[in-house]
Amino acid sequence: MSRLDQNPFPYFNGEELDLNKHRADDPFFEEAFATHPQSALEPNRSFVGSVIKRQRFTFIFSIAISILSILFLKAGFLQIVHGTEYRTQAEENRIFHKILPAERGIVYDRNGIVLAENIPTFQIVTSKNQLPADSKELALTILNLAKSINRDPFDLFTAIEQAKTRDEQILLATDLDYETAMYLAANEKQYSFIELEIGARRSYITDGVPSLSHILGYTGIINAEEYDEVKDTGYRRFDYLGKQGLESEYETKLRGTYGEESIEVDAFGNVERIISKHDPVDGEDLNLTIDAPLQAYIESVLQTRLDGTMASKASVIALDPNNGDVLALVSWPAYDSNDFTNGIDSKTYSALLADKDQPLYPRAVAGEFPSGSTIKPLYAAAALIEGIITPTTSFLSTGGIRVSLWFFPDWRAGGHGTTNVYWAIADSVNTFFYIIGGGYQDFDGLGIEKMMEWAAKFGFGDQTGLDIPGEADGFLPSPEWKWETKGEQWYIGDTYHVAIGQGDLLATPLQIARLTAVFANKGYLVEPRLNSEKEIKIQQLIDENTATVVRDAMRYTVTGGSAQSMLTVPVEVAGKTGTAQWSTVGIPHSWFTGFAPFEDPEIVLTVLIEEGGDDYLAVPVAKDILNWWFSDR
Incomplete structure (x- = not known):
């Protein structure tokens, strides 16, 4: 028998193999299946369960089910609880909201002269949505941009960190030069994470007429x-806002309304x-109602007239x-x-804060000063209306009046003689106003309550x-105020002081100008305005007859009283001078307020020179201004 005819597996002859039959007496069987003992009663079958124990299989299966359950629950939680939030974030990641700035309004004077305008500038704007989310990529991106525009990268990173939300616009750089802006525009795809925006810088005429700063303010x-x-x-967060003056008062009107553009972009930042x-x-x-050439001329007059004097602060309206x-509306000095x-x-x-003359202070409207004699026309009108006096009522001025131990003087030694309301205003006779204000002997005056009313x-x-x-x-x-604040009663002397503008009453230069206008227009109280489109508000305050008496008396101030130098003005001027004591040791303030032309007034002029002295420094300032207004402008 050949080797090929011999069956190498003598027991695998096509019949069903009976392992139990041969396992006991076959050494080959013993060697091959020694690790798989099987009882004589167990059939020849093999399952997973026979390889992995049932307890272990059950344990592994339970773990797998648990993991799948957790994953399923987590997915459901994200979809149901945070689904809206994540959908919103995804939407924000592809939809950008771009602000479209409005151009700020221009400010003109009454002649059409530009007082405030916009100078175009280039600036870079972005948002966190537009920037790389990866911190390393973001750092490289910003460093590259900073190098391209020659800016400190620290400033750019700081601006980004200040943004509170992902879609909040961030100002990365401003005042870019033209060449840099054109470079960024030409390489738009490389810098798709930024927007090149045309901004504006406010420019004012105040480099030539600084006193307009108190009116215009700034952004x-x-x-x-x-x-x-x-x-x-x-x-x-980086927009400009009106900070002072009219820029603040009319912020909404001047700013306009910003627009907005919502755009969808692809993963590369390209607009879809x-x-x-x-x-x-x-x-x-x-x-504005402001006349810029007049404002500028007033500045020049103040500089000329105050030069060489002790005075350096003034208000002119x-x-x-x-x-x-x-x-x-001039507050001097200015900025x-x-x-x-x-x-x-x-x-x-x-330097501005340390300046003793306070150039930042809008003294013409915010300064509060003793009025001096400029308030005497008010008390004269009140006494006429209340029937305390008539136009012909006269008192004898002998240099002052005495009440017990106290003496209240006239400014002129020896007095002014017999005085009625016309001469009392024209020559600023204190005795007359002491009497009509506080009364004297058997004459009853207005009294402090009626005066303040x-x-x-x-x-x-x-x-x-x-x-x-x-x-x-x-x-x-x-x-009541004196008792509450000083613990002192009110004396007749207090009333006398208020009656001549030397007491505790304080007024702004604008209030004195408004008072003067009542007599200029024959009895009407006007509300001052700077915006020419603001509603004109005017109401009758006193009757025309009373106003005529007072305005005639103010004309006498120029023709024969304390402001006769005004006679050189080419039109007829009426006015009132004043000297206001504000300190027991300081130099008094100098006032003038008046109007012109007398018959048909077109201008009220009020001048206050702080510490201008007794020499009526305010009068020559007013005269120069009126001469220019009626002759040289």
Whole structure:
């Protein structure tokens, strides 16, 4: 028999193998299946369960089911509980909201001269949604951008960190030069994570006429406190806001309404479509009542007239008595608004704060001063209306009056002689106003209560309504106030002092100008205004006859009284001079207030020279201004 005929597996002859039959006496079987013992009664079958024990299989199966259950529950939690949030985030990641700035309105004077305008600038804006999410990629991106635009990367990172939400717009850089802006525009795809925006820097005429700064104010970047107040009205964290003056008063009108564009972009930042767009509405222009050439000329007069004197601070107001238009509003010295809107440096700001003359102070509307004799026309009108005096009532001025141990003098030694209301105003006779104010001997005067009642009717003790922030209201004293604040009773001497403008009553220069306008227009109280579109408010305060008596007396001030130098003005002028004591040791303030032309007034002019002295320094200043207004302009 050949080897090929021999069956190498003698027991595998096609028949069913009976392991039990041969396992006991076959050594090959023993070797091959030694590790799989099987009882004689167990059939020849093999299952997973015979390889992996049932307990272990059950344990593994339970773990698998648990893991799948946890994954399922987590997926459901994310879909159901946070589904809206994640869908919103996903939407924000592909839809960008782009702010479209409005152009701020231009400010003009009454002649069409530009007082405040916009100078275009380039700036870079982005948002966290547009920037890489990976921190390393973000760092490289910002470092590359900073190098390209020559800016400190620290400033860029700081701006990004300040953003509170992913879609909040971030100002990365401003005031880019033209070449840099064009480079970014030409490489738009490389810098798809930013937007090149045309911004604007405010520019003012105040580098040549600094006193307009107190009127115009300035714009500046919103600070944190301001942003919290206006963020819900469309402002961005880096937008400019009116900070002072008319820029603040008319912020909404000047700013306009910003627009918005919602765009969808792909993964590379390319615009796929514009979803919605709301165009911006530019701010409205503001046309002022101010006459810029007059304002500038007043500055030059003050500089010339105050040079070489001890005085350095002044207020000048020019007002149209017929409608309340403010023609000039000068607080001197002043500052340049451009320094602030561009971001003032600490050295310049410290110098302004340290200046003893307070150039930042809008003294013409916020300063409160003793009125001096400029308030005497008010008390004269009140006494006429109340029947205390008539136009012919006269008193003898012998140099003053005595009450017990106290003497209340006239300014002229020896007195002014027999005096009626005309001469009392023209020559500023104190005795006359002592008597009609506080009474004397058997003559009953107005009394402090009635005097303050009429002062309030003329607008003292309250703001005039001028459309500018920061106006003061002055102060009206009373016996109750003196007792509560000083613990002293009110004496007749207190009333006498108030009657001649030397007591505790305080007024702003604007209030004195408004008082003067009542007599210029024959009895009407006007509300001053700077915006020529603001409603004209005028109401009759006193009758024309009373106003005529007082205005005639003010004309006598020029023709024969304390302001005769005004006779050289080419039109007839009426007015009232005043000297106001404000300190027992300081030099008194110098006042002049008047109007012209006398028959048909077109201008009220009020001048206050702080510490101008007894030589009526305010009068030559007023004369120069009126000469220019009626001759040289």
